[in-house]
Amino acid sequence: MLKQWLKNWISERHRVALRLWFYRSTSWWYIGNKRTCNLCIRRFSKFLPYGIEELRTEACCPHCRSLERSRLLAFYLRREVFPVLKSGRVLHFAPESSISRLFREESSLNYLSVDINPELAMQFADIHQLPFADNQFELILNSHVLSVVPDDRKALSEMYRVLKPGGLLLLQEFVHDHQATRELPSNASLEQRQQFFSRDDLFRDYGQDFMSRVEEAGFRAIRLNYAASLSPETREKYRPDDGHGIFICRK
Numbered sequence: 001m002l003k004q005w006l007k008n009w010i011s012e013r014h015r016v017a018l019r020l021w022f023y024r025s026t027s028w029w030y031i032g033n034k035r036t037c038n039l040c041i042r043r044f045s046k047f048l049p050y051g052i053e054e055l056r057t058e059a060c061c062p063h064c065r066s067l068e069r070s071r072l073l074a075f076y077l078r079r080e081v082f083p084v085l086k087s088g089r090v091l092h093f094a095p096e097s098s099i100s101r102l103f104r105e106e107s108s109l110n111y112l113s114v115d116i117n118p119e120l121a122m123q124f125a126d127i128h129q130l131p132f133a134d135n136q137f138e139l140i141l142n143s144h145v146l147s148v149v150p151d152d153r154k155a156l157s158e159m160y161r162v163l164k165p166g167g168l169l170l171l172q173e174f175v176h177d178h179q180a181t182r183e184l185p186s187n188a189s190l191e192q193r194q195q196f197f198s199r200d201d202l203f204r205d206y207g208q209d210f211m212s213r214v215e216e217a218g219f220r221a222i223r224l225n226y227a228a229s230l231s232p233e234t235r236e237k238y239r240p241d242d243g244h245g246i247f248i249c250r251k
């Protein structure tokens, strides 16, 4: 009842801000020295559990709500990207607010975030038909978007089109052990998706053929277990590893 009332009367942008304000106001419960978030730069006694299908213990920062994948991406950007990429345009899909802030505060890159919901980013954009000319961006970030869009092949080919030759796409997705991606057609209804995946936002559940799908679009791609390059102490303190790594894709 309260949830529906909030949905009717408060915009999504304000609901997100309200949720974040609530989390931040309760995060002092977890102040401590065992964990550190490399995005909000705060220390905690523990991270919070998180997971839609499987609950992961100590996944989520109590203050900024960053997950393992965003903390891993922050390590990669600070150590591998920002030192070498000093100018050019960046395109970020479905932006995590903590990663947007990282670009604003720590890089000199020309940053643009986009989303199908214009309330959640700087600009509206449909990933199936991007409103940009060819060869515009040095860097594209896309975390957990491809599994929820109707046509991931079209999305990959659009990202390839707008990326400059030599440009970098950083992809993050859960890729499971089964060989072939399990998916529904792009016109599947919410009910069909709920029935097939037990949740209504997914169109597909990636298997080991994920990489070949990325390469079909033209990218040269590797799956990087970047957490393995961090020391055991760093991994324990920052918890940046959900086991899925980062797909480093070059045009």
Ligand SMILES: [Zn+2]
Residues within 6 Å of the ligand: 037, 038, 039, 040, 041, 042, 061, 062, 063, 064, 065, 066
């Ligand atoms: Zn945080």
